[in-house]
Amino acid sequence: MFKRLSSELTLIYAALFGVVLLLIAGAVWVAVEANSRQAVRAEMTSSSAVFDRIWKLRADQLQQTAEVLARDFGFREAVATGDDETMLSALDNIQSRFSFDTAMIIRPDGSVISLDDELTGPADPTLLAAVTANPDASGVLTLGSTTYQAVSAPVRAPTLIGWVVFGQRLGGEQLGELEQLSAIPLSAHLYLKRAGQQWSALEDRPGSAIGIAGEELAARAIETNGDILINMPERNSIGGVKTLQVFAEGASSAGLLLEYSLTMNQAHYRDMLATIAVIGAIGLAALVLGSWFVSRRVTGPISGLRAAADQLTRGEVAAVAVKGRNEIAELAANFNVMSSEIAAREQRILHLARHDQETGLPNLRALHEALAGLRKIAPPGNIFGAIISINRFDQIRGAIGHGLFSRLIAEIAKRSLNSGEGLHVGRATTGTIAVVFTAQSREAAEATIRATAQAVSRPVTLDGDRVDVMVTAGLACDAEDAKAHLELLERAEVAVEQARAQRKITAWFDPAAYGDPATTLSLMSSMVHGLSSGELFLAHQPKLDLRTEKISSAEALLRWRHPQRGMIRPDAFIGMAEETGHIRPLTDWVIDRAIADQRIFQKAGHDVTLSVNVSGRLIANEQFAERALRQIRRSGARLCFEITETAVIDNPKLALDVMNELKQAGIGISIDDYGSGLSSLSYLRAIPAEELKIDKVFVENLGNGNSDAFLVKSTIDLAHSLGMKLTAEGVETADVLAILRAMGADMIQGYFVAKPLAVNDFLAFMQSPDAKATSAI
Amino acid sequence: MLGRFLTYAATSFLFATQAWAGDIVIRVTTPDGKPLPDAVVLMPAKPGGPKPAPIDGLKMAQAGKQFTPFVLIAPVGSTVEFPNLDKFRHHVYSFSKGNKFELELYGREEKRVITFKTTGVAALGCNIHDQMVAFIRVVDTPWAAKSGDDGVARLTAAPDGSQRIDVWHPYATAKDQTVTQTITVSPGATTVTVVLGIAPPS
């Protein structure tokens, strides 16, 4: 409802105060109202008593005067003798002496003698009846249009010979006098009711009319404790009614209404209420100001807290000044503690977000941030990224366990960091670390990474055990055309694979070799197309059996002559086919093709065992194996499956089962590229292979007088001891052939014998003297 | 005194008429049957009829702030003495028409005499003592009598035949304080009861 607590508090206090004030005012008003009526009633009672006295005084004066006159001997004589002149002069005398308004003599015969000509003559029957009934009548008497307070006194001489009647006018003037005699401001009204008529006011004073019909007032009259009261809410007044004695009793009634205006009475109390209102207003103002200040004192620190909390919400460092020792100060202190704890926790979270939990090394995210930092200070051409991958990390990790492996990675990262200036080092994947850095040129960058690779390629001692570490590094430059849509480090990672493929320690990312993933799918689809259209074919490289000096087998190698791109190297699409799942149909096709080619050779009279390269991913694929067996059994072909030593075998146990099944079906198993990996002896023994093909790297070096000779010799011995034949690939010279022959190799393969040959060329080669010549060596 | 008056009445009648007649006994009562004293019963004078002879020495005394008697019958032309038996003074007056007089302050044992010359009622008052009221009925007929404490008045030797009688009392409510009744007088005693409403002044 309120944006500010202080406003709310102020309003609440003000409202409470207002309510209290209203209650006080209401109580005062109620008390005033009651008090006012009480007071008015009391005042009216006393005023009424005063009026009684006045009324009686006047009546007594009239009465005494009338009696004095009525007893005057001379007057009586005049009345008795009918001496009108004397009577009138006596009346005149009395009237002027006492200021009576009217005076008359009524004779028993009903005739009236008066100075007032209107009264002279026959008496009003009511008047005569009144004095007859009561010679000492006294009260309100209306004669004609004038109302009097009148008295009568009998004239006896000694018998009754008449009545003297004196009257004082009753009217506005007299009522006014009465009003002035009262202690309280009253207005007096005379009401009359004559026989057969209704109550009506004697209204002869302008502006003093009550305006309520006499009958209506009479109906409102209530008698309480002997007082007759009339409520006149329309005039905000109350009236006290006094019944007046009438001259002619029974014939008429008269009442005096003393009206008391509550407005005037309440005016005093209004002053009081006004005073209360003024005090209240001042109090309210003081309260509003006071509560405002107080609430400001309270809410000021709260506002500070709120601002600080907002800051905290925005992730800024927030602290509140702690003043005093009250609850809010405590709250502020707590807030500060909380704020700093949040900051610390945030730091921890940030650290966790940027660091590898296992090793505590910066993670890829941190490296990307470092990279972003570098991009601000250096052009893309000077920013480089490298991935340093531990060779055969799976085996190492399996050997030493995860815990030690983490320490190994940490150690390698530490060495990397120390190997050069300005390197940002972090863990990229389980077995790789990443380095981002700036360098003046590609050459400088490569030198840096070479140094790093060298630095880390030293044995690491963990808990007393030495672990030999070999790494492969991939390099990428930030400026390189990112056609591959790969990030810098992703390109570096690809470069690692490329380095491995090239058997190099370091390699730059080769976008051409990587290929454009955008064209990958089209490449695959055109490959599938090429399988049926004849673009893909097998080239067979003859293998020379050194025992028989004959060509009795060949390795079937896949070739793709693309109509636009020309010859496509197997590296460019076989890996891709493995990744995309096309390796299965491709290998199926190769097997079918090899069977078909073998039949061609057979028909030409050449009995040649063909070796087919099978991906490690496929060897454990039962559907593949079933199909291959079915095809081979049906055709009766003699095939050998070459499996690379380092091939990733998805399910080694299943793979061994499959290989055993293949072997029983008469399909030979050959371990390809032996020496490029670190296969354990038990692994070698488990595989039911009949042929071990030593990696050509070792063979090529034999001719250079290198010391790999021992390795080759021991490998040959190893093969023989495991019951396998040893084939040496990459034989290009006669010297090497001679060495190998001397070492006891079983077969050779290489350019020295023949390059891979298409079917027709292979047939031609088998017919040519070369084949025989080779065997002659 | 009553006896004397009656004797006089009878005597005068004796001289005035030739024919003898009977007595009339009039019993005057209030409406509730109580005997009413001080009522004057008279047979109005007839033209050419006998007249009563004036009497001297009638007395209207003042004793104990009262007139005594309350009602006095006086034949026209009679003189009435007003002896004051009280130790203080009185101021006796009458404003009655024809019999107006005033006896100004006079003391004990003083005796004033007034002659009443006009037939009618003279209401007597004292200017000093309001309560003193008395009436003198001045008559011009020989047949007039006042009821006694038993309410009985007697007219003796009244002429025979149908006769009118007036019964008057100062406080009677009837017109002129008089009730008139016609009776048949026969030789011997004729008894009549007359009822008079009375309203003494408050």
Ligand SMILES: [Cu+2]
């Ligand atoms: Cu007297």
